[in-house]
Amino acid sequence: MATAAPTRPVLRRDPVHGVVAGVCAGLSERLGINPLALRVCFIAGAVLGGLGAVLYGLLWLVVPAGPGEAPHSRRAGAQLAAGVGLLVLAGLLSLRELGLWFSDAIVWPTVLAATGGALLWRLQRQGEQRPAPATGAGAPAAEAPSRADVAAGVYNGGFGIALVLGAILLFLQSNGALGPLRDVVLAVVVIGLGLGLILAPFLWRLGRNLAEERSARIRSQERAEVAAHLHDSVLQTLALVQKRADDPRAVATLARQQERELRAWLWDPQAPAADAGLAAALRAAAAEVEEAHGVPIEVVTVGDVAMADGPATVLAAAREALTNAAKFAGDAGPVALYAEAAPERVQVFVRDRGPGFDLAAVPADRRGVRDSIIGRMERHGGRAAIAPAPGGGTEVELVLEEAA
Incomplete structure (x- = not known):
């Protein structure tokens, strides 16, 4: 079906949008x-x-x-x-x-x-003749000018x-x-283009030299910082290892401590200690127990929560579990700590490779595990479970709901 061609509007003056008569x-x-x-x-x-x-x-x-x-x-x-x-x-x-x-x-x-x-x-x-907008509470609002x-x-x-x-x-x-003004503008433009062509290679080379010098300075500063850290940590640890070469346990403890420090420095060298959450506190507690008892402790953390009453309770119970594992099962191998932290749930596992532990066989007057781990968690709404670990040893599980 043929469509009608669009017709142009009839010629009319438009005084609304016109300057004189439209x-x-x-x-x-x-x-x-x-x-x-x-x-x-x-x-x-x-x-x-x-x-x-x-x-x-x-x-x-x-x-x-x-x-x-x-x-x-x-x-x-x-x-x-x-x-x-x-x-x-x-x-x-x-x-x-x-x-x-x-x-x-x-x-x-x-x-x-x-x-x-x-x-x-x-x-x-x-x-100037347009009325000013009303400011009083009861004053009528001034009519705003239309879009037209x-x-x-x-x-x-x-x-x-x-x-x-x-x-x-x-x-x-x-x-x-x-004409003279046009000549002056043309002369300025031509002179500017000529100077640009003359100075462009030198400016380009100057910019590249500045960029290369800045990159070299940054690399030099990075090398100096790495050298200073290695001197203060790794070289000092190697000197202690040489002095205590006849004590394999002390050497292993020093190596383990240095490894932990290097990992922390490589992963997050600028992390402020004041803002550390539960994950950093667990790593610090494991380092203290490892240094105190000479037993290597492997720490793996997933997620993090801010320190409060609930996470602090989990931290204290986990420190007690690590201390017990280092005391009574340290000779069997390293102790492992695995933690998952989230605002809605915190779960920590401490596992050793010792001979095992039966809570029912502990005399009633021995209140260490019952009060320091199980009782502490229950008082703050959490729970603790102690059971044999798969493949031998003991596993302590700490769970706290709504940790945030």
Whole structure:
């Protein structure tokens, strides 16, 4: 089925969006052309012989206004301004024909500048006459300007600025001053391009040298920091190992301690101790027990929670379990600590490779495990379980719900 071709709107003046009578605004809607270009053409025609003013006046009289015509006061003001402008233009053209004329190079730039200045002053006066917004609680709110008024103000202001700038350029061109200015601008641009071509290789090389020097300085600082840390930790530990070479257990303890320090330094060398959570506290407790009893302790932590009453209870119970494992099962091999920490649940396992442990066989007057581990966890809403570990040894499980 054939579709009807879109029809163009009927030619109507648009006083709502127009500057004078809405002729250019109506023509732009009908022809699809920017109204600013049409206004420039009408002004140029009026300046170069008056044909633009005559044509604008004829269109004003012949073309009817659109349905959205501006209010009476606004339309009357626009018509008055247009009438005054046409009278002034007619008077100037008459004086020009009679010979009572200064010069086209002076009069027409002055007319354009005066027109643009009048538009700008009109916008300024409208802004001063607009009522200020009410500030009192019971005062009625001032009516905000519509979008059409704002757009018209911006458009008229831009058109006035364009007229003033055009008057300046026309005056310079008519008096032969635009040519020297153009020569000066061209000379500055050419000299700038030439200097850029001359200095570009040197500036490029300077930038690369600065980048390489900065990279070398950063690498040098990193090497110095690594060397200082190795001197303060690894070399000192090696010296102690040489002195205690006849004590294999002490050597293993020193090596284990140094390994732990190196891992902590490599993983998070800037970690502040004041903000350490349960995971860091468990590693610190394992290091203390390992150093005190000479038994290697392997620590693996997943997740972390901030230290509070609940995590502190888990930490104390885990430290007691590590101490018992190091005391009674340290000869059988390393002790393992595995912890999973989250705000909703904390779970810690301490496993050794000793001969095993039966809680029921412990006499009733021995309250260490019952009070320090099981009782401590139960008092804070947690639980502790002690059972044989798979493959031999003992496993202590500590669980605390809602640790955060």
